[in-house]
Amino acid sequence: MDPLESIKETFFQECEEQLAELETGLLAMEEGDTDPETINAVFRAVHSIKGGAGAFSLEALIRFAHVFETAMDETRSGRLAASNEVVKIMLRAADVLADLVRAARDGGSVDEALTAALTEELKTLGPDGADEAGGEEDWGDFEFKPATVELDLPPAPTGWRVRFKPRADLYAKANEAAILLRELTRLGPAEIELDARELPALSDLDPEAAHLAWTVTLSGEADEAAIREVFEFVDGDCELEVTPIGGAAETAETTEDNGETFDIGALLAQVQADAAPQPAAAPEIPTTSPAAPAPAAAPSPDTSSPPDGQASARKPEAGATIRVDLERVDRLIDLVGELVINQAMLSQRVMEAGFARASGVAMGLDELEQLTREIQDSVMAIRAQPVKSVFQRMPRLVREVAAMTGKPVRLVTEGEGTEVDKTVIERLADPLTHMIRNAIDHGLENPDRRAEAGKAAEGVVRLSAAHRSGRIVIEVADDGGGINRERVKSIAVERGLIAADAPLSDEEIDNLIFMPGFSTASEVSDISGRGVGMDVVKRSIQALGGRINISSRPGKGSTFTMSLPLTLAVLDGMVVDVAGQTLVAPITAIVETLLPKASEVNSLGGNARVISIRGGYVPLIDVGLALGYRAEPLPPGQGVALLIEGEGGARAALLVDAIQGQRQVVIKSLEANYRQVPGVAAATILGDGRVALILDIDTIVAVSRGTETLRAAS
Amino acid sequence: MTETHANAGHLRELISFRIGAQEFCVDIMAVREIRGWTAATALPQSPSFVCGVINLRGAVLPIVDLAARLGFESSETSERSVIIVCQIGEQVVGLLVDAVSDILSVTDDVIQATPDVGSDTAKTFVRGLLAIEGRMITMIGLERILPELDLEAA
Numbered sequence: 116m117d118p119l120e121s122i123k124e125t126f127f128q129e130c131e132e133q134l135a136e137l138e139t140g141l142l143a144m145e146e147g148d149t150d151p152e153t154i155n156a157v158f159r160a161v162h163s164i165k166g167g168a169g170a171f172s173l174e175a176l177i178r179f180a181h182v183f184e185t186a187m188d189e190t191r192s193g194r195l196a197a198s199n200e201v202v203k204i205m206l207r208a209a210d211v212l213a214d215l216v217r218a219a220r221d222g223g224s225v226d227e228a229l230t231a232a233l234t235e236e237l238k239t240l241g242p243d244g245a246d247e248a249g250g251e252e253d254w255g256d257f258e259f260k261p262a263t264v265e266l267d268l269p270p271a272p273t274g275w276r277v278r279f280k281p282r283a284d285l286y287a288k289a290n291e292a293a294i295l296l297r298e299l300t301r302l303g304p305a306e307i308e309l310d311a312r313e314l315p316a317l318s319d320l321d322p323e324a325a326h327l328a329w330t331v332t333l334s335g336e337a338d339e340a341a342i343r344e345v346f347e348f349v350d351g352d353c354e355l356e357v358t359p360i361g362g363a364a365e366t367a368e369t370t371e372d373n374g375e376t377f378d379i380g381a382l383l384a385q386v387q388a389d390a391a392p393q394p395a396a397a398p399e400i401p402t403t404s405p406a407a408p409a410p411a412a413a414p415s416p417d418t419s420s421p422p423d424g425q426a427s428a429r430k431p432e433a434g435a436t437i438r439v440d441l442e443r444v445d446r447l448i449d450l451v452g453e454l455v456i457n458q459a460m461l462s463q464r465v466m467e468a469g470f471a472r473a474s475g476v477a478m479g480l481d482e483l484e485q486l487t488r489e490i491q492d493s494v495m496a497i498r499a500q501p502v503k504s505v506f507q508r509m510p511r512l513v514r515e516v517a518a519m520t521g522k523p524v525r526l527v528t529e530g531e532g533t534e535v536d537k538t539v540i541e542r543l544a545d546p547l548t549h550m551i552r553n554a555i556d557h558g559l560e561n562p563d564r565r566a567e568a569g570k571a572a573e574g575v576v577r578l579s580a581a582h583r584s585g586r587i588v589i590e591v592a593d594d595g596g597g598i599n600r601e602r603v604k605s606i607a608v609e610r611g612l613i614a615a616d617a618p619l620s621d622e623e624i625d626n627l628i629f630m631p632g633f634s635t636a637s638e639v640s641d642i643s644g645r646g647v648g649m650d651v652v653k654r655s656i657q658a659l660g661g662r663i664n665i666s667s668r669p670g671k672g673s674t675f676t677m678s679l680p681l682t683l684a685v686l687d688g689m690v691v692d693v694a695g696q697t698l699v700a701p702i703t704a705i706v707e708t709l710l711p712k713a714s715e716v717n718s719l720g721g722n723a724r725v726i727s728i729r730g731g732y733v734p735l736i737d738v739g740l741a742l743g744y745r746a747e748p749l750p751p752g753q754g755v756a757l758l759i760e761g762e763g764g765a766r767a768a769l770l771v772d773a774i775q776g777q778r779q780v781v782i783k784s785l786e787a788n789y790r791q792v793p794g795v796a797a798a799t800i801l802g803d804g805r806v807a808l809i810l811d812i813d814t815i816v817a818v819s820r821g822t823e824t825l826r827a828a829s
Numbered sequence: 830m831t832e833t834h835a836n837a838g839h840l841r842e843l844i845s846f847r848i849g850a851q852e853f854c855v856d857i858m859a860v861r862e863i864r865g866w867t868a869a870t871a872l873p874q875s876p877s878f879v880c881g882v883i884n885l886r887g888a889v890l891p892i893v894d895l896a897a898r899l900g901f902e903s904s905e906t907s908e909r910s911v912i913i914v915c916q917i918g919e920q921v922v923g924l925l926v927d928a929v930s931d932i933l934s935v936t937d938d939v940i941q942a943t944p945d946v947g948s949d950t951a952k953t954f955v956r957g958l959l960a961i962e963g964r965m966i967t968m969i970g971l972e973r974i975l976p977e978l979d980l981e982a983a
Contacts, residue, residue, distance in 0.1 A: 453887035696871060742873035788920045789882065789891040789975070792872050798882060798889045806870040806882045806889055 126167045127220045128438075133160040134213050135507050141209055142510060145202045154197065157205075158187045164212065173219045176212075179230060183208050186240040195240055204240065208233050210511050273334060274303075275342055278356040280310075280328035285352035287323070296329060298345045303335025332360070441537075444497050448684055451487075451494045452781040458487045459802035495682050499534035502580045502589070505544045506531050509551055509578060516555045522562060522574055524555055529579035535587045536682040542659055543589070543679075546652045550591045550675050551576060553649070558593035558673055568670060570594065587681055592674040598667040600624045607633065618730070625665045625673075629653045660686060660703050686782055688799070688809065689757065690775040694744035699780055699799055699809045700769065706758045708774065711735070713752030722748055726756060726768050733758070736819040737770045738810070742794050759812055767816045782809070794818070843933045843959075845966050846913065846926040848896045848904060852966045853926075854933060854959065859915045859971055863929055866910035876976045877903070880925055885914065892923040893974055900950040917971045924974070933966075935959065940968060 140157035143150075165180035186205070189195035211233045214225045277299065281292050299305055310328040314320075333342070342357050462480050470476045506528050517524040535543075559565075559574035566572065577592040600621060607613045607627045619627075627633060631650040656663045661679035680687065680703075688699035689708075715727045716735060726735040735756065737748040749770055756768040780799035783806075785792060796811035844863075845854040869881030869892045878897035882889050892912060897903040904910065904925055912923040940957040956970040 449887075456884075456887060744871070744873065783887070783889050785882070785889055788889060788922060789872075792874060794873055798870075800884045800887065800889075804884050805868065806884050808870065808872070 123171055126171065127216065130164055130167065130216045130220075133164050134209065134216065135504075136160045137209050137212070138206070138507060138510065141202055141206050144197050145199065145206065149197065151191075154187075154191050158184065158191050161187055161212070164216065168219070171219075175225070175230075176215045176219050179208075179212060179215055179234060182234050182237045183212060186237040189240060201240060204233070204236050206510075206514065208237055210514070213511070274360040275331075275333045275337065275339065276356075276358045276360055277331040277333060277342060278328065278354070278358075279331065279346070280354040281325045281349070282352050282354070283323060283325045285349050286325060288349075288352060290349050290352070292327070292329070295345055295349065296331065299331055299333060299342065302337035302341055302345070303333050305334075306332045308332075328354075334360075439497075444494075448494050448498065451491050452684065455487055455491055456781060456800045456802075456804075458484055460804040463802050463804075495536070495684070496534070498537050498682065500537050500540055501532045501534050502540060502543070502587070503531040505540050505547060506578060506580070508544060509547065512548055512551055513555065513576060516552055520556055520559075522555060522559050523572055524559065524574045524576055526551075527575060527577045529577070530581045533580040533582060533587060534681075535580075535679065536684075538683050539587070539659055539679055539681070542655065546655045546677075547578075547589070547591070549649075549652050551578065554591055554593040554595070554673070554675075558595035560596045564596070568596070582681075583678070586678050589677045589679065590674055591677075592672060594672040597669040597671055597673055598625050598628070598665070600669075603627050622666075625667050628665065629663070657703065659683070660701060662703055684782060685779050686799075686809065688778055688780045690778050690780075690801070690807070691738075691755075691757070691771040692773045692775060693742070693771050694739035696739075696744055697775070697801065697805070697807045698738070698771070699778075699807050700757055700759075700771075700812065701796070701809065702777065704759045704812045706760050706766070709756050709758060709768075711752070711754070711756045711768070711770070713750075716751040724748070724751075728758065728768070733766045733768050734816075734819055735768045735770055736815060738815065739772070741815050741818060759816070765816060767819060769810075769812070769815070780807075780809070839937045840934060841937065843935065843966075843968065844913070844929060845931040845933055846911070846929045848899075848901065848927050851901070852930065852964055853895075853969050854966050855913070855915065855924075855969050855971060857932065859917065861914045861916055861921065864912050864914065864923075866906055866908060866912060866925070879976065880906075883912075883923065885921070885923070888921065890914065890921060890923050891975070892925055895924045895926055895969075895974075898974060899954060899969075900948070915971055915974075917974060920975065922971075922975060933959070933961065 137157055137160035140153050140160065143153050144157070161180055161184045165177055165184055168176040168180060183205075186195070186208075190197050190201065195201060211225070211230050215230070217223065218225045279292070279295070281290075285292070296307055300307075308330045310330060311326070313328070314326040320326075339357055339359075343355075346353065346355050458480075462484060465476055465480055509528070510526050513524050513526040554576050555574070559576070560568070560570075562572045565574065575594045577590070577594075579592075580587060580589045582588075604613075604619070604624050604627070607624075607630070608615045610632055612627065612630050612633060613619070629649045629652075631648070633648055633650065653663050656677055656679070659679055660683065661677055663675060663677045665673060665675050667673040686699075687702040689702050689705055691698050691700060709728070711726050716724055717727070717732075718724050722737070722740060724735040724737075725732040739745040740748050749772065754770045754772050755774050756770050758766065758768050760766050778801075780801070783798045783800060785795060785798050785808075792808075794811055794814050795808045797809045798806050799809055801807050842857040843854040844857050844860055845852055847853075864885075867883050869883050871881040872879060872891075875881075878894045880892040880894050882891050884890070894904055904927060906925065909928065911926050911929050913926060913929065914921060914923050939961075940959055943951065943955045943957055946952075953973055954969050955967055957968045959966040959968060
């Protein structure tokens with residue numbers, strides 16, 4: 116990859132982190148957090164995005180980030196109170212900023228009108244809207260011009276003398292004095308003198324050390340904060356003195372330079388050509404990209420002190436995390452999976468060999484087992500990420516949907532730190548988005564209806580995550596009116612989904628909304644009625660090996676509960692015997708298990724049988740027969756039935772010979788060395804070292820319905 | 830024991846094995862390992878010559894009963910049966926045979942072309958014949974050992 120491209124990729128990754136930081140900070144501010152550190156964090160996030168964007172000439176992004184930063188700075192300096200309205204504008208601005216970042220990364224387009232509108236709104240927050248607008252034409256070629264700011268300050272000095280002496284660390288961190296000096300020249304007419312007195316003879320020269328210093332006489336209206344901001348990223352790695360000239364504070368501290376006066380162009384040429392005093396690994400910096408873009412507007416006296424927070428906030432990140440290629444992690448996970456299987460096999464062999472439980476071999480094996488488990492957990496934890504990354508997208512969604520529906524909504528999130536496999540997280544965003552839209556659009560009542568019910572006008576949607584018995588449980592709850600069961604039932608009858616006289620429990624009625632072709636909104640709304648219903652949500656959750664449930668209390672609200680596996684590499688399975696074969700049924704699909712009595716099993720002719728469960732009939736599928744392991748079905752009254760719920764909520768009972776138990780199994784591909792086998796989802800390896808097949812329940816049910824045959828399914 | 834027939838041409842090594850009374854061989858380059866028989870897990874809806882799958886150090890390995898695949902009587906599996914693990918393209922497949930007998934180093938000119946016979950199976954799998962010490966050894970090509978989707982009904 117082009118080195119610049121890979122830097123750019125890193126920049127976009129960091130942008131995502133900054134955006135997350137930004138949103139977190141703004142949300143805290145909305146809650147009333149006025150801690151200067153929070154406000155600084157928000158400012159820094161915008162500033163860093165702007166800085167990075169400058170390096171890649173992403174102009175639309177810089178332009179917006181700049182206006183945003185200016186407004187932020189007003190808040191930071193305390194001139195603009197972080198009132199609710201202001202924070203709300205900023206939150207929306209953060210959304211636009213996120214759009215711009217994504218557009219810059221993926222080459223998409225953004226809502227120009229929205230961006231322009233937000234730009235205007237932000238400008239009204241800025242120090243002087245008119246000045247900002249006047250400067251607009253300059254942004255085209257990206258020369259930041261210092262804005263004139265009227266501040267109640269002592270008479271401004273006519274210029275500044277900046278003495279800048281880099282330390283070796285500055286170069287070691289790949290900073291470049293020439294670039295800083297070039298930045299300074301953008302603030303106004305500058306005269307730069309090189310102080311090379313400390314430069315030793317070539318024979319004594321330590322190429323890693325810093326020997327040069329510069330004195331820059333800057334005339335014009337730039338203020339001290341702007342000058343200091345140029346050196347913001349090298350703070351602590353250089354000696355910096357900024358003294359006003361012509362103002363009252365001018366000191367006689369004029370250094371007795373015997374250096375020559377350089378034209379800046381010549382200086383730059385020399386510094387770049389003369390590699391000797393530079394660290395050997397000075398990076399190539401694209402000429403179009405100022406490393407630290409010059410600040411443009413509204414610097415305030417408050418910013419004149421180098422931002423301490425910046426340095427301290429950045430330090431803990433370094434070295435705390437590393438970015439690792441996902442493939443390497445997956446390879447490691449594969450290997451550990453094999454280790455676990457191997458260890459289980461070894462244990463079984465040792466038990467078979469008749470070693471006593473207390474023997475040294477058995478005890479050593481126990482320890483090995485413990486270690487293996489720990490390794491497995493640790494390796495899985497590498498892939499695990501907090502659900503925060505997907506939860507973070509939701510506040511924006513809530514704002515948008517709230518604006519569209521005209522319902523004031525507050526989103527409360529809990530358990531953002533709950534960790535789950537990266538793949539699961541990635542595939543969680545769509546169903547969550549849909550459920551939250553649904554909760555606001557259908558779940559929450561209109562404000563006047565809420566007032567009638569004696570509830571606060573602002574609806575609350577609660578999004579929470581928690582670990583529960585080896586799975587992650589995510590809940591989306593609203594405090595709306597709950598499910599209108601009468602209406603749900605009548606719609607289901609109307610659509611022919613259920614019989615008019617079907618005896619259904621409240622729970623069963625609630626779950627009707629997951630049926631394909633069901634949509635409760637009488638008119639299709641723009642927000643949730645996009646032709647996809649809750650059945651799609653349910654299917655995508657099931658595809659992840661998860662289950663979803665709804666519970667609803669009239670007048671109090673509804674809660675959707677999703678339970679998902681922590682990883683897709685292992686699966687919770689019910690190990691069963693069928694015609695001498697050991698098979699694994701995914702537990703997520705199993706609703707309950709039962710021992711069918713002969714009297715409950717009825718034949719519909721041929722091999723088609725149904726079983727009566729609490730008054731209803733569901734098809735009874737003999738798994739051995741369906742997979743061709745035997746020619747005759749088990750006689751009625753024998754075996755165990757697994758009541759399962761397949762795709763689209765259809766129920767069926769799978770008849771197996773016996774249940775061995777519940778086990779977590781490592782999923783292995785059949786296709787790698789063979790091919791797909793209809794009725795089989797994948798394979799796994801059991802403790803005895805033998806391969807067991809994992810049932811593809813949906814296909815088996817589809818075959819039993821006669822919609823397809825196993826052979827046709829291949 | 831290695832028998833060398835160094836006449837002329839490209840030298841190649843073959844692994845010969847026995848199914849019933851017949852001898853066959855495959856190119857040694859395709860063979861990854863040879864292992865003893867372990868019970869396979871049957872696969873539903875599979876052709877009769879696919880015995881099932883076994884666990885090969887964490888990978889799921891399909892086992893093909895070579896006798897049945899070549900149109901002979903299915904092998905009776907016993908503890909003395911052998912699985913020859915072969916690389917076929919991207920996939921790894923186990924071949925069930927009765928016993929591995931020999932490693933042969935031969936030149937190409939020792940391998941005789943398959944005489945014209947009517948059998949489709951022969952045309953599909955037989956790559957040539959070797960006459961060594963009065964025994965006939967049939968050289969097998971592995972490319973089409975696994976069932977193809979359109980052949981499944983056969």
